[in-house]
Amino acid sequence: MTTPHLPKVAGINPPVPPPAQTPASASAASSADPLSPSASGAPGAGGPEGPEGPGGPDTSASAADPSGAAAPSGRPGSSGRSGSLGSPGAAVLPGPFLPPPTAVVQDRLAGWISDLTALQELTERLTRTACLDDALREALRAGAALVGARRGLVTLHPATGPGRDHPVTVGFGLDHADLGHIETIPEAAQGTTPEAFPEAGRSAGPGPADPGPPATGRRGRRATPPPAPEAARPQAAHRAERALTSYGRLFDDLPPAGSRSGTAHPDIAADEGLDPRHREVAARLGYGASYAVPLETEHAGRIGAAVWLYDEPSEPTERQRRLVGLYRDHATEHLARQLELAEARRTVATLREELLPSRLPRTPGVRLAVRHRTGPLGGGDWYDALPLPEGALGLAVGGVSGSGPGAVAAMGRLRASLRAYAVMEGEDPVAVLSDLELLLRLTEPSRAATAIFAYCEPPDRKVILAGAGHCPPLIIGDHRVEFVETSLSAPLGMLACWEAPSVEIEPAPGETLLFYSDGLLHRTGQPMDRAFARLRTAAAGVPKAARRDPDAVVEHVLRTVLPQMEDADKRHEGYGDGEGGGGEDVVLLAAHFE
Template sequence: MNAPHPPKVAGIDSTLPTHAHTAAPASAAPGTPPVPTAHPPNSPHTPSAPAPGTLLQDRLAGWVSDLTTLHELTERLVRTTALDAALQELLRAGAALVGARRGLVVLEPGDGLGPRTTIGLGLGRADLGHIETVPRRALPYGELLDTAAGLPRGNGDTGESVCPDLFAEDGLDPRHREVAARLGYAASYALPLTTEAAGRLGAAVWLYDEPAEPDERRRHLAGLYVRYVTEHLARLLEVERTRASMATIAEELLPSRLPRVAGVQLAARRRSGPRGGGDWYDALPLPDAALGLAVGSVTGSGPSALAAMGRLRASLRAYAVMEGEDPVAVLSDLELLLRLTEPARSATALFAYCEPALRKITLAGAGHSPPLLIGERRTEFAETSVSAPLGMLACWEAPSAEIQAEAGDTVLLYTDGLLHRTGDPMDRAFARLQTAAASAPRALRHDPGALADHVLCTVLPDGLDAADSEEDVVLLAARFD
C-alpha cells in the first residue's frame, strides 16, 4: 500500500522566473511566539514596510515578465506550419509553463472528421502504448475528451484536470496504478483543447515524476497559452483536412491502377502540392493491342484546377480510343475542346501511341517536356518538335515524332514540376534528370517502379520529393520487354 504523499507546488524554472520581491512573506505558524528583534522598535535599523508604490511597481514588473514569456512562446508557435510541429511545440512550451518534464497531447476532434493522433514529450511509442491500455475514463485527461466535460463552463473556468498525487487518490484504477508506476509519474495536469467555433479538438496533459501541481500563476499562464494554441491548431487542422481532401480527389481522378498490356511494364509516381495541382497521367489499352500513354498539366491549383484536370483527362481518353494512332489529331481535338469550354485556361499535354509488339512509339506534345529514353547503352531525350501549350494559339498544330525502343528500354514521361522543384535553371534541371537516370544501377532498370523512385529521389534529394511545393510532380515509366 502506498502512503499518501503531501502534494507540493511545482518549482519554477528559468523559462518562467519567479519574482521573489513580489511574493508575500510566509506567515508564522499559529501559536508561535514572535521572534524578538535585535533592535528596539524605534531604532533606525528597524526594517520598514515597503511603500505601496513599490509593491505596485513590482507587481507590474511581474505582469510584464509574464506577458513577455507568453509573447515569446506564441511567436515560436506561429512559426509552425504543420500540425505535428504545432503539437510538439505545445508540449514543450506547456511543460515549461507548468514545470513538468513529460507530457502528451491527444488530438481527437469532436466532429469525428479526424485526423486522430497522440504525440508524446519524453514518452516513446511503447510508453504511449502502455497509457492507451488504461481505461479511458481512468486517465487524467479522459473526461476532457468528452465534449461536455472538455468545454469550459464560463466564469474563468478552463475545464482543467488537476491530479496532485495520483497514488493517494481513492478508487485509482488498478491498471492506471500499474502503468503510472511503470512509467514513473505520480501527478498530472491536463487542459482541454477547445474553441467555440471548432468545438473539442483534444486534450493536453503534463506528467510529474513525483506529487506536484502548478501554482495559480502557472495555471493562469498555461490556460492563456493553450487558449491561443487551440485557435492555431484549429486553423492547421482545417488546412490538413483540405489537403487530405484535395489529395483524395486527385487520386480518384487519376487511374486507380495501371493496365496490364503484353510486352510492356508500367509504373507511375505522383507528388501533389499542398493546394492540389492539375498534373495528371493516364495509361489505357487501345484497339489492336496498342497502348496509350499521356501526361499533362493544367494551369492553376486548387479545386478548379483539379476539376479541369479531370475533364481534360476524360476527354483525352475518348479521343484516344477514336483516333489514338494519330497523336496529333488527339491533341488537336483536345485543344479545340479546351478553347471552347475553358477559354481562360491553358494546359500542356503529351500523348504517346505505343505498339508493344513492335516497340514503336508515336507521340506528340503540346508545350510539354520531351520523354527520356533509358536503355542499356543510352540515356537520351527523345527528339520532339517545339510547340505551344494547348489554349495558347488560335489553332494548335505540331508534327508527331517516332521512337524505336529496344528490348529493356524504359520510356520516362514526366511533368515540368519535376524540373521546377529542383530550383535550378531549366538547362541544369534537364542535365540533372539525365544524369540521375544514367546513374541508375543495372538491377533497378528491370523494374520501372524502382527506376522511377531512383530518378525521383536523385533529382530531388533532401526530401524535396515529399516537401510542400506549389509544383506537382508526375512520372510515368514504361519498360518494353
C-alpha cells in the same frame, strides 16, 4: 491715495492673485503643505478665529503673505471661491499623494511584461506553422515550456465537424514505444464521465459558460460531476463511449464541456485513486505527475486534450496555469483551423484520386509503374494510361494552370477529353493534342495546360509522341540515359493555333521510358538546367538489377531527386499535404519495354 480694498462677504474670502515677483513654486509648495495656514481651513491668515479674530482684519496679511488664503483658485490646497463655500471653520482635505513605485510594484510590472512577451513569441511561432502536425508539436513544446514539463501528449478527435473520422495523437518527448505503454492503461481507470465530452455535455442540457475551477480532492483530483438527466443519460453515455478513445489514456477527470480549467495529478505514485496499471506505466516511463487541459473553442466545441508529464511529483503554479490557459485558448483556435484545412485538403485529394486511373492497364510487352504526390493545394497535374485498339497503348502526362478544387475539376475534364480523342485518333498524337487545344480554347479560354501524349505499339517497340509545352521524357537503359529530342512547342491555350511535329523513337529491349511532371523539377528549388542534370544523374544511378523493374526505377528516381519528400510524406500522412519543399504536384510514369 490708498489702494481700494476688495469687498468681502461673510464666509467668503475673495481671491487675490499673488504678486508677480512671487515664485509660483513657492506658492504651490506652501499650499500643498498640510501644516500651512491655507491647509488649515482658515479663510485668512490672521489666526484660528477667522477674519475678525485677535489679529484684526486680514487684508494686509493677504497681500503680504502669498501662501495664505489668498492663493488663486485651482491650485492644490487653495481656499479660493470653489473651496471656501460652506461654514467658515470647515477644513479642506489635502490633495492625493502618490508615492513613487516601490521595488515590489516594479518587479510585478516587469513580470507581467515578461509573461506577455513570452506569450507573444510563442503564439507567433505557432501561427507560422503551416500544417496540423507541425502545429501540434509546436503547441506541445510551448506548453511544456510554460508549465515546466519535459514531455507531453496531445490528441485530437472532435465528436463532430472536421477531423471526427481521422483522430490524431502526437507525443512530445515520447516515442512510439512510450505511446504504446500508455495505450495499455485500462479505460476504466480514467474515471471519465459523459459530462467531460462535448456531445454528452450538450445532451445533458445547457450549463454555464465556465463553471470556474473544479472541485478537487486531497490529491488534486477533480470530484465526479453530477450525472446527466435520466432522459439524456443513454445518448450521452453512448456518445461519451464513442469519444472515449479520442482523449488517450491520460486525460482522466477532465472538466465538463464548457469549462477550460486543467486537472493536475501532483503525485501519481501516491495517488491511490488511480488504477494500479496507470501507476505502473508512470513508473516505467519515469514520470511522477501530470497536468491535463481540454482543447475547446466556442465554435467547434471540445476538439481534444493535451497533457504534460513531470519527471518528479509536482504541479504547475497559479501563474503557470494562467499562462498555459491563455496560450491554450489561442492554440485551440489555430488547431481548429488546421483541422478544417486538413479536412479540405483531404477531400480535394480524394476527389483527384478518383479522377485519376484507379489501376494501370496490363499490356503484353510493356510494364507500367507510377508515382503521384499531391501538393498542399491539390494542383492540376495528372497522368493517364489507357489501352487502345489493335493492342496499342496510350500514355499521357499533363498539368492544368492554377491550384485548388477548380484546377482539379479542370484536370478531370481535360483528361476525359484526351481519352476520347485518343480512342478515335490515337495513332496521331499531334491530332489528339490539336483537338484538345481547340476544346480548351473554346470552353475554358482563361486556362492553359501542358501535356505530352505517346502512342505505343509494344510488339514493335515503337513510340510516337508529341508534346505541348511539357518536359521531354527520359530513356533509361544499360547503354544510354538521355532525354528524348522533342520539338519546342507552346502550352495548350497559349496560341491561336497550336501545332507541333511528332517524334518517333524505338526503345531497345530492357529500356524504360520515363514521363514526369514539371513539379518534379520545380520542387528541387534549383534552376531548370541544374534540375534536369539532377534528374539525369538520378536516372543514371539506378542499379542495373533494378532497371528491369519499373517500380524500382521510379522509386529510386523520386528518392534521389527529392530526398526530403519521403520524410514529408511520412510526417504529413493523412492530411493531404504531401508537402516536401514546394507546393506542386509530382508525377512519374514509367513504361518498361521487354
